[in-house]
Amino acid sequence: MKPLLLKPIPDYTIWGGNTLSQARGYDQNYGTWWEVSAHPYCTNEVTNLEESVTLQELIDRDPEGMLGKGYGLHEMLRLAYLDSIDRLSIQVHPYDEYAWEHAQDNGKFETWYILDAKPGANLVAGTTVSDPEVIRKALEDHTLDQYLRHWPVKKGDYITIPDGMLHALGKDIVALEVGTNSNTTYRFYDYGRTDAQGNARPLHLKESFDVVDFSKEPHFVPAQHKTHRLGDTPVLTVDEIYADQDQVIDVQDTYGILSNVGEEKIQVIWKDQTIEVARYNSLFIPHSAQEVTLKKGAHVLFSQPRKKD
Numbered sequence: 001m002k003p004l005l006l007k008p009i010p011d012y013t014i015w016g017g018n019t020l021s022q023a024r025g026y027d028q029n030y031g032t033w034w035e036v037s038a039h040p041y042c043t044n045e046v047t048n049l050e051e052s053v054t055l056q057e058l059i060d061r062d063p064e065g066m067l068g069k070g071y072g073l074h075e076m077l078r079l080a081y082l083d084s085i086d087r088l089s090i091q092v093h094p095y096d097e098y099a100w101e102h103a104q105d106n107g108k109f110e111t112w113y114i115l116d117a118k119p120g121a122n123l124v125a126g127t128t129v130s131d132p133e134v135i136r137k138a139l140e141d142h143t144l145d146q147y148l149r150h151w152p153v154k155k156g157d158y159i160t161i162p163d164g165m166l167h168a169l170g171k172d173i174v175a176l177e178v179g180t181n182s183n184t185t186y187r188f189y190d191y192g193r194t195d196a197q198g199n200a201r202p203l204h205l206k207e208s209f210d211v212v213d214f215s216k217e218p219h220f221v222p223a224q225h226k227t228h229r230l231g232d233t234p235v236l237t238v239d240e241i242y243a244d245q246d247q248v249i250d251v252q253d254t255y256g257i258l259s260n261v262g263e264e265k266i267q268v269i270w271k272d273q274t275i276e277v278a279r280y281n282s283l284f285i286p287h288s289a290q291e292v293t294l295k296k297g298a299h300v301l302f303s304q305p306r307k308k309d
Helices: 021-022 055-061 063-067 095-100 132-141 205-211
Strands: 009-011 030-035 077-084 089-092 112-115 122-127 148-152 158-161 172-178 186-190 228-232 236-242 245-249 256-260 266-270 273-277 282-285 291-294 299-305
Touching: 021 077, 030 282, 055 063, 077 299, 089 205, 089 236, 112 228, 112 236, 122 158, 132 205, 158 228, 172 236, 172 245, 172 256, 172 282, 186 205, 273 282
Parallel strands: none
Antiparallel strands: 009 030, 030 077, 077 172, 089 186, 112 158, 112 172, 122 148, 228 236, 236 299, 245 291, 256 282, 256 299, 266 273, 266 291
16 A cells, blocks of 8 residues: 555644644634544545545555554554644543543553744643642642643654643644544643633543542653654654655554654655655555655654554
8 A cells, every 4th residue: 555645634622723724724723633543533534545535444444554463543643733822721641441441442642742832832741749639739729830840842842741641732832743542631620711602611530530640751852953763652653854865764564654844845755656745744654555765855753653562
C-alpha cells in the first residue's frame, strides 16, 4: 500500500483559536484537528487513492499490511493539532485497564510538540505536591493553581504527558499532539468557565481521583535545530528530522507517520511516485510500503508506535 494523505477533521472546542482554521479556509475557530485517526469517534478520509475509503476501513481490510505484524488498533497512534486562544481545563487521562472497564476506550498517553507560542505562553504538566488530600482541599478553596507545575514554552519545545498526570495546554499555543488511540479525558478543574449558554462544564472528579498519580512528571525537551529523538517512551517514539540531504525512512517493523512541521510543503518519494505534503499535514506510511525517501530540505516529525511488553 502506498503512503496515504488524509483529510483533517475539525472539532470545535470552547478554547479554540483560528490559526489553523484560517490557514485551511474555515471561518469558525476549531481548537482540535484530528489529523491521523482510526478511532470510533472519527476516522480520516484518504485523499490520494482512487476509491473513497477511510483509514479505519483500510486497517480493517489488512491489519498486518497497514500496521505491521502483531500490531492492532491498540497500537494505532492518534495525531491532532491543538490551537488555543484560551487555556484548556486541567485534565487527566486514564491508563488502559481503567479506560477499558469504565470508558470502553484505550488509555491515553500523549506528547506535545510546540509549533508556535506567543511570548509568555505556558502549559501545565504535573503538580508540585503528591498528597491527594492537599489537592482536594485546594479544589475546595479554589487555590489549585499554586500546586500546578507551569512550563514556559516556545516553538520547537516538546513534552510528554503520561496517563495519570494532571495537565493542560495554555493559551496562545499551536501544538501537534502525538498520542495513543483514545478519546477519553477527565476534566479535573475548569476555572469556573461556562459554555455559550452560561452552563458550567461538567467535571469528572471521581474518575480523575481514580486514575491520577500526583507523583508523575513529564519529560521536557527544549527546542533544538537538529535531527534528534524527541520522544522515547514505552508506547511511542517521535523523531525530529531536519533533512539536510535526501533521507530514507524505514517502516520495516511497523507503520510510521511523517508530519510536516516546517514552513513549506515537502516531497516524499515512494517507488516512482512523488507525494507532496503540505505544511501542517501528515503522511501515513503503511508497514507494507517498506520505505520512503524524504527529500532534502524537509523538517518533519516521524512517529511510530511501540508495543507494551
